[in-house]
Each structure stands twice: as C-alpha cells, then as structure tokens.
Amino acid sequence: MLEQYKDQTKCLVALDSIIFGFDGQKLRLLLVKRGIEIKPGVWSLMGGWLKPQESLDEAAERIVSDLTGLQNIYLEQLTAFGRPNRDPIERTVAITYFALINVDDYSTFEIAKHQAAWFDLDALPELLFDHKEMVDNAVARLRNKAAFHPVGFELLPEKFTIPQLQKLYEAIFNTEFDKRNFSRRILSSGLLIKLEEKQKGFSKKGAFLYKLNPQTTEKAIDSNLYFVPSIDRMV
Amino acid sequence: MLEQYKDQTKCLVALDSIIFGFDGQKLRLLLVKRGIEIKPGVWSLMGGWLKPQESLDEAAERIVSDLTGLQNIYLEQLTAFGRPNRDPIERTVAITYFALINVDDYSTFEIAKHQAAWFDLDALPELLFDHKEMVDNAVARLRNKAAFHPVGFELLPEKFTIPQLQKLYEAIFNTEFDKRNFSRRILSSGLLIKLEEKQKGFSKKGAFLYKLNPQTTEKAIDSNLYFVPSIDRMV
DNA sequence: GCAAAAGTGTTAACACTACACCCATGG
C-alpha cells in the first residue's frame, strides 16, 4: 500500500434511511426495533452496513429493499454524520438517505416481520444514537424539496385527488392552504392529468382522480418551481 | 465487540473541499498538486483523511486550514462519494465540503508553499479520481444556495460595492443582470448597510461601500429569499 | 332536506421586467 494510505483511521460506514409515508392525514416515519444489543428495544432508523462491492446508493437501496420488500422507491442521499462517539461501540460514519413511500404499499406483513412501525412525526419515541438529529435534518430537506420540486407525489397512490394532494402538502408544511389557490397552482404546473374517474367513498360528492404526466414530470424534477402557495409561511 | 459490528467492511474516510474564490471578475477554484504517487502531477481538490478524534466538520476545517492558513471560513458539507473503486488504491468514502473564500485573503505565499493554484471554472485541468464530478456537484449547489440565501458575500472583502456584488452573482450564474433591478433587489433585502466611504481607484466616480448587517443576515441565512433577479434564467 | 366535501372566479395589492438618462471624477 502506498505511504499516505498507511495508518489512517478506518471507519465502519452505515447507511440510515429516513422513510416518510403519508396515511391520508399525517406524515409518518417508519422506524424499526433493531436488534442492537447495547440498547435493546430502542427504536431506530432503518440502517445497515456498506458492503465491499457496493456504492453508497446501492447499499442504501439494498437495505431499504430488504426491510420493506419495496423496489425502486424514491431515495436520495442527504448528509453524513460522523461525530467520533456517535456510535459508542465503534467509530462509524453514517450516511443518511431520505425515502418516500406510499404507506399502503408497505404491507402489514412486512411491518410485523421486521418489528417496524409507523410513527407520527410529532410523537416520535426516543431514538438510537443521533437518529433524532437525522430525522430533523430530513424533515427540513423534505420541506425545501417539496416547495420547489414535484416530490410529494411519491407518497400518494398512483391515482389521487387534489384534496388528497393538498392534505399531503399541508402535512409536510404543517400549515393550511386555501384550496382555490392550491388547486390553481398545482394544475397550472401542467404536471397532472385529469382522469374520468371519481374517487368515491370518502366524500359524498366524490373527487376527480388525477395522475402524474410522466413527460412534464421528468423536466420539472430538475427545475425550480413553486409548488405551494404562500411560500412565505413555509420557511 | 458486538456481533453485528464484526466482519463489516471498513473504509478510509476522506474529506475533499471544493474551494471557490472570486477575483473580481470570475469565479475560481482552488486546486492543489497533491503528492499522490499513483498520479503524480495531477491536480486535485484539497483533501485529507479523517482522524480518530475528529468530527467530519472538524476534519474538513483542519484540512482546509492547514492548506490555506485561513481560519473560520465558510464551510458546508455537500455529498458523500463512495463508488467501490473511485480510489483505485483502497476503498475510500469521500465527503465533500464546499468552501467560499475571498481570493485576496489567501496569500501567494501559501499558494506557492502548497503547490496550489486558482483555476477558472471553465478551464479546469484534468482532475484526480472523481473530483470533476465533485466540482460539478458543488457548482450546482452554489447556484442553488446563492439564489435563495445570502451566501455569496463570503467571497467578497468585508466592505464591498454593489457593482462588485453584481459581478460576483453574474459569475456564479454565468449571466448578466440589469443593474437597476439587481441593486433594488439586494437593497430591499435589508441585508446591507451603506457606509459613508466610497471605493476609489477602480472607477472615476467611486462606488459606495456596503457591509453586511449581521442581525438581518443571521435570520436570512435560514430563510428562502430570492437574491437574484430573473430567477427563470438561472435554473 | 341537510350535512359534508368538491369545485370554481374575481379583485386588489404587490412584484417583476424592461428600459434611459444624469452624475461624478480622473485623465
């Protein structure tokens, strides 16, 4: 090995994912009871170790996939955490990922199998190590992202109504929007295609279903557009 | 050691900093000729290894500080890079940091001592490993950040003129702004304090100097405000 | 027939862009 690579500290590398879901009313966070001997029974983010032949993204995907059974979910790298004793057992650098899934896609079977559970964001239990800090960081990122990019849709079913979407954005920003302004803003983005069907069962009148327009979505992903009214209230 | 920590891959952890400077006309990038035996003479970002008792931020600060002699510079964590063979010698996870310094603060003495040099962003030499990718990522981040946050000021001297600031923003976004609209936007943010003095020497008339208002700056750091006119052209 | 949610338009205030001329000074 070359000189300057010798005697350098080596660390374990962990990938921890902050997995958001939406149940129709509130934003929720998926946590697991990891079998960490040092802190049995403490809730934790979904995490795992980097393996020799993986990239960071691949590892994060593998870990989330193993635990949820879901493929191709929205996953984005957030932040590296590396305080020397953040993990008291051994020096570990953790890289967080931010994931958005539709609550209904994640079966109760998988939940039980992995001792996982959904938590309200405002009623989180005590978390392992610095995981609370990671969650706060991810929430901030979600808000920033959702304000300018069409990202929240990952949390909804394929077909959704405008009121559902509004509820989601209200949950993300923990505020309320005027429905006339909200629907105008969303529809004028050109991202949604109105379907013939109506959602029945929830309201008496029923609401029209929409789906994402894949063409315009791709472009919009990389651009900065406002996706919420009253941006001032958001920040 | 506990069961689940055994036999996990350990990696070297590198901190690489993308250091931007501004020379009054163009955005520049500080590179060094690191004594990497495998690729002698190739330019590289300023980087170094994480040490046992440091946090990531501390390590990045130490490395930049050692190399530039500067303290308390603006430094922000960006992204972790971890492709398995990104460093062919040994598995290394690199975490990039983004730094902004005033070119004049960095003495030519330090530059010579460390075999460093400033490069125009549009005329970069070949870079080590995946450092080009890191730079592109940082440029994108700089634009995003500067569009909404009062961040570019770090690149200027403590007292600066509006035309200087405009030149900086034009360099960041690689475009031109109308000076009337630009100064209106900047001044209306309430971030600047106009000083009595004028900058002399550059123009015949001389331009008023401004400094940052520390009170309003602190608040503005965390909020989303537009700092450039014609935001559409930016994205 | 009424309760509950969906859907829809207008206005007034503000913010943005585009644009052109005068000012101060050094040489």
Next chain:
DNA sequence: CCATGGGTGTAGTGTTAACACTTTTGC
C-alpha cells in the same frame, strides 16, 4: 471636455393572496 463607470425612477405587465358561494350526493 470627455470617457468611464455609478447611480437612480417609472410604466406596464403578470402574479399572488384573499375571499364566498354553488354543486353533488349519501344519509
């Protein structure tokens, strides 16, 4: 006195927030 860069104002346009009533239908 003139060339160079600094500094300012306005009109027109577009965008935003605030606001209330009608529609549908299940019960």
